[in-house]
Amino acid sequence: MTPERRRRINRLKKLIMHAVLLMILFPTAGCIFLGIKLYRVGRSAERLEDQISFLEKALQDSVDAEDRAQALLAINEEIRKTSERESEARAEPEEIPENDILAEEGRKVYLTFDDGPSIYTEELLDILAEHHVKATFFVTGKGKESYGDTYRRIVEEGHTLGMHSYSHEYGNIYASLENFRDDMRQLRDFLYDETGVASSFYRFPGGSSNRVSSTDIREMTDYLDAVGITYFDWNISAGDAAGGTVSSEQIINRVMDQLPPHRVAVVLLHDAADKRSTVDALPGLIERIEAMDDGTEILPITEETMLIQHVQSGQGSQG
Ligand code: ZN
Numbered sequence: 539m540t541p542e543r544r545r546r547i548n549r550l551k552k553l554i555m556h557a558v559l560l561m562i563l564f565p566t567a568g569c570i571f572l573g574i575k576l577y578r579v580g581r582s583a584e585r586l587e588d589q590i591s592f593l594e595k596a597l598q599d600s601v602d603a604e605d606r607a608q609a610l611l612a613i614n615e616e617i618r619k620t621s622e623r624e625s626e627a628r629a630e631p632e633e634i635p636e637n638d639i640l641a642e643e644g645r646k647v648y649l650t651f652d653d654g655p656s657i658y659t660e661e662l663l664d665i666l667a668e669h670h671v672k673a674t675f676f677v678t679g680k681g682k683e684s685y686g687d688t689y690r691r692i693v694e695e696g697h698t699l700g701m702h703s704y705s706h707e708y709g710n711i712y713a714s715l716e717n718f719r720d721d722m723r724q725l726r727d728f729l730y731d732e733t734g735v736a737s738s739f740y741r742f743p744g745g746s747s748n749r750v751s752s753t754d755i756r757e758m759t760d761y762l763d764a765v766g767i768t769y770f771d772w773n774i775s776a777g778d779a780a781g782g783t784v785s786s787e788q789i790i791n792r793v794m795d796q797l798p799p800h801r802v803a804v805v806l807l808h809d810a811a812d813k814r815s816t817v818d819a820l821p822g823l824i825e826r827i828e829a830m831d832d833g834t835e836i837l838p839i840t841e842e843t844m845l846i847q848h849v850q851s852g853q854g855s856q857g
Pocket residue numbers: 652653702706743744
């Protein structure tokens with residue numbers, strides 16, 4: 539081999555070595571460069587993503603805030619309506635507290651009218667009919683000439699027809715047992731002729747506890763027992779006996795004030811020409827009684843009615 543040839547081979551070897559070295563170095567450097575580039579792009583993409591999600595969240599928050607504002611407005615409106623309804627409810631009158639025992643057994647109220655018939659009886663009957671309420675009329679015989687139809691209407695409309703003496707003259711009927719008996723028979727016969735009803739209920743003028751009678755009232759109560767007539771006094775007085783001095787509002791209030799403790803209440807009212815305020819009181823009185831509680835009923839007196847008597851019959855004379 540010539541020296542010339544050897545040099546050429548060596549140059550060629552160097553050239554190949556350089557080429558190989560370059561072929562390794564270039565891609566490596568390129569890879570490193572591209573890697574760095576890629577890393578940078580990735581970082582900026584991440585930042586962009588962060589920015590996008592931040593903006594999205596901010597947008598969602600503003601939408602949520604609007605929703606919350608709407609919801610708050612709706613709640614405020616609901617609160618306003620509810621408080622309006624509550625204040626309306628508070629404006630209603632308070633109900634009278636119920637007595638537990640009475641609510642269980644019920645309260646029976648008997649409205650009784652003494653001294654009729656009168657110029658007002660028809661009006662009282664109209665009011666009772668309008669309210670579908672039955673009452674008890676303790677009548678006298680004084681309306682014999684003018685009120686024949688009225689005695690009959692009392693019976694026909696389902697009210698209880700009771701006796702209150704024919705003459706209503708205390709001086710006469712309480713003078714003796716005989717007088718009392720004759721007066722009672724006269725009324726009983728008259729009512730039977732007029733209405734076909736043989737009344738079996740009696741109310742003493744002034745009550746069985748009256749201080750007018752010069753005869754012992756027990757002689758008369760024993761007599762009534764003997765002939766099968768039941769007498770009733772009252773445990774609630776409407777206070778309308780005084781005539782024009784009592785207003786209808788006072789009558790209603792007096793009865794309502796006394797009612798609560800009574801399971802059985804017999805209410806004394808009057809049916810007379812000078813008792814206009816009693817007529818005016820009746821609708822309100824019925825409505826107030828019926829509003830008391832679920833167990834309260836207004837009824838006419840019957841054989842089943844619990845006795846309300848100031849002086850008990852069958853006790854002989856005492857005191
Ligand atoms: Zn009377």
